[in-house]
Amino acid sequence: MGDDDKGAVCVTGATGYIASWLIMKLLQHGYNVHATVRSHHFKEKKDLDYLISLPEAAKKLKLFYANLDDSTSFHKAIQGCIGVFHLAHPMDIQNQESEERVTKRTLEGTKGILKACLESKTVKKVVYTSSATTVLFNGKNDLDMVDEDVWSDIEICRSINLVGSSYSVSKILTEKSILEFGKVNGFEVVSLILPLVVGPFICPTIPSSVYISLAMIFGMYFNLSPFTLYTL
Template identity: 40%
Template sequence: MAHGGKVVCVTGASGYIASWIVKLLLLRGYNVNATIRDPNDRKKTDHLLALDGAKERLKLFKADLLEEGSFQHAIDGCDTVFHTASPVMITVSTDPQVELIDPAVKGTINVLRTCTKVSSVKRVIVTSSMAAVLAPKTKLGPNDVVDETFFTDPSIAEGKKQWYILSKTLAEDAAWQFAKANQIDLIVLNPGLVIGPILHPTLNFSVAVIVELMKGKNPFNTRHHRFVDVRDVALAHVKALETPSANGRYIIDGPVVTIKEIEKVLREFFPDLCIADRNEDITEMNSVTYKVCLEKVKSLGITELTPTETSLRDTVLSLKEKCLV
């Protein structure tokens, strides 16, 4: 399935989801310009350079979210840009504005502004998050059906000092405003908590949640979780490029699973595992029993999501293989 040497750009290419997007794009015959903050950091590049097709069709570029115009070289000549670069951390050491919000918001605008200057760019696909969906003005109840029309209210995230949620919400909002003002064909993907095998050599935030669960801890103090597989999320990104009629936002998230169900799968690997089952008052970000409408992402051809059991198993196998547990 060769794509006639079409050139696409992936920002933040060494990240968890981005690495999978690069892998799929190379497998489908695209030429990929990948941006990395430090292309000389072998930890960030070795796994990308080892991908099938990388020798022939992958080029690495140095770029920094906060450096105006630093994406120009990577985006020049590209047909589509995937903007996945954004910091992911839940706790901020000193300054949320500097550590999370500026790189997320200014970085997004920096990339989009460059796209307006490069005439070859037809479409921009931005990786947002369910974090930008799940804290609307009215608290979500178990009968609510969440779809693409739900937006997090930034003042709620700010009031609760949920800085990561705020950064994703403000960055997505800024992207939509800029895209409308500049006639950019923008598509946004909003995945939930992403798990599944890792290609990069270090632990990222969402997979670290599984490591905590493997240790018997319950990082979100909740009985219910939702996970979505990184391979499904990456495929949704690629389908958003390959589907001419794709538009707007796409939510992609898995079904509700209980701590007991997670424990059962993880017990195969850790027979004496017992995950703390706390039944404290759960905050609304943790009350995940609302329903999620996936009709829109199915229209991209993502008909079957990977079962959570499979994702959990593959995550553990991948962590063991990379000696991360």
Template identity: 40%
Template sequence: MATEGGAVRTKTVCVTGAGGFVASWLVKLLLSRGRYTVHGTVRDPGDAKNAHLAALDGAAERLRLFKADLLDYGSMAAAIAGCDDVFHVACPVLLHAPNPEVDLLAPAVTGTMNVLKACSEAKVGRVVMVSSVSAVMVNPAWPEGKAMDEDCWSDVEECRATENWYTLGKTIAEIEAFDHAKRSGLDLVTLCPSLVIGPLLQSTVNASSTVILGCLKVDCEVKIKLRNFVDVRDVADALLLLYETPGVSGRYICNSHARKMSHIIDLLKSWYPGCKFADKFVQVSDEPTFDSGKLEKLGWKIKPFEETLRDSVESYRAEGVLD
């Protein structure tokens, strides 16, 4: 961290999609360090669903929210102007997209390029971008049984053929982001988290949390398979680690725990015997395994799965989203 006259110099960083699940925890972490001023982009700074950001410690002094849309280059450029570095976290995560080309692909790909072009124009130092293991895992050519690492990319044609739009958007956005960085000289690193769970800061329930919430709702159907999870607080730590570590480059898989959904339901039943639980199940193929060794070599630490799961459910109960 740069110093001026022996004092730590405050840096200004932009966090796109600041009101979201992961981004909210990142903003909280940045503010807690005391040396970052944060520009957060949201669709509507006055919306009550962003009130949790203003309530964060240090927000009054070092958080400024910008009204911005990924598809509006001017609004993104205004938020990024004057920033030393950028965390690109914003991305649509829709469970049902009536028009996937418009609802998912455009914001994921065009939105990412708008952010990176604004970063180049503002001459920021580093961009840390959130991708996903979705951009890693759909690859029929990968050796069976081998843990997927950063060299594995999801097959674009396979994703399009199977109408896996979220994965397609994440994959193309990350590919084009690295292409832009190579052409422009932008310092870009990407983080590819698995399914992110953990306590909510925001009042709305994000898509990944519905996987755990579904286990606690009788009318939900649970897909019984091996799934990969990571704690939202560990993801925020990983993003800051990539930002603050000199010499990092390329992609970093961010995965902590692989657990069978049946095991998770058994855990929840033992902890919350008075709760309702899903009673509809369908057996599907397990997810592949992932290698987070590249990130762990930087000193990344993870929380126990049981802590993450319990904190998640206690958060849902506190927010009143459980019956």
């Protein structure tokens, strides 16, 4: 390993909005990146041009096929890494799949990732990108701040159905399982609570969070419910 080589890190869900920016920044800071993508992206190589063409990508970026449906598919990408950023998560806004199925796939896939991290003997830290939906909808409107003890109420998330109940519920349960894994195994895990992320993007399609933000803006402009507009 050269003096300017900081080691390898794995980024799951590499084609996403946040993940693509993260990969770019990691490459800029001298890390080798093992990025996981789903199988259909390998079949359509043009979908990955925006990652492959990033500065330093030719030397430091490796793409791996992995899917949350196969809990063992992340093992190869994690081997030899010093850290893992876990961003892969189903985004089923229109509830085309049952909440039970989405949650099961997410939990089992994440469990496989954590197991691979533990078995690698090289991974020192796992960073999980969670969501503000895991803390916002708790039925307590008088809170000045929220901390690690505050969680959204699953039944409230189901009733609001803001971005698809399967997304909110699976995010809550996945984050709890990751934090519990860290405690039980003495393994360092960090959970980041992200708000609605907006701004420039390098992926080829409009990210869902940007789309939702635009729906909110134009919904208010036309005196419509922003979330009604979003579902039109």
